Amino acid sequence: MRQKRGHLDVQDEPVDAQETWLDDFAQPIEESADPVEDDGATFGAAFFGWLVASSIAILTAALLGLAGTLIGWSELAAWLEAQAGxxxxxxxxxxxxxxxxxxxxxxxxxxxxxxxxSHGGRQGLGVWFCSLAAVLLASASAYFADRRYDLVSRVDWSTLPIVDGDWVTVGLTTLGAALLLTAVAAVAGGAAGTRYHRTFR
Structure with a gap:
């Protein structure tokens, strides 16, 4: 259909033909921005999350060890004994x-x-399972190394700040608390990481 607008004849184009290349380019982006609701735990994400967790644990322990060395472990142990027995x-x-x-x-x-x-909690649980597997593997390696080289007998246990009889209770309590809190913390961290996409998407 031709219409006269001033001195120019303008032919109306169909609506489909008026779509620009920008619309064609933006459509795949809008579709890919939708969250995938059915994806489960990914081993790659869990593995790299475990690497981050291991790095943070080693770095934090190293910084606390440096602080304890600067203060003095014997002075710190004596102060703790004076405060809590x-x-x-x-x-x-x-x-x-x-x-x-x-x-x-x-x-x-x-x-x-x-x-x-999506499903950040599952990724966090995957990180926890990877960490547990790494701890079990390291414990098994340490056990076989002790069986071969008798490493435990070379440690002077009298210098450690723990008295006879309470190491079993403290060790089991620490193990149970660590397993429970790390599982909860990993799932909460995964959920917080996924929430970032929903907030800033």
């Missing part, structure tokens, strides 16, 4: 260990959650 150093060490691994688990879960668009 003979079990003070053992309890304080257990609390510090639990806080370190929980912080590392949250960070690793968050890193894994940032790698996916």
């Amino acid at each position: 003979t079990t003070g150093p053992a309890i304080a060490s257990a609390l510090v260990l639990v806080v370190i691994v929980a912080l590392a688990a949250f960070t690793g879960g968050y890193a894994a959650g940032r790698m996916v668009l």
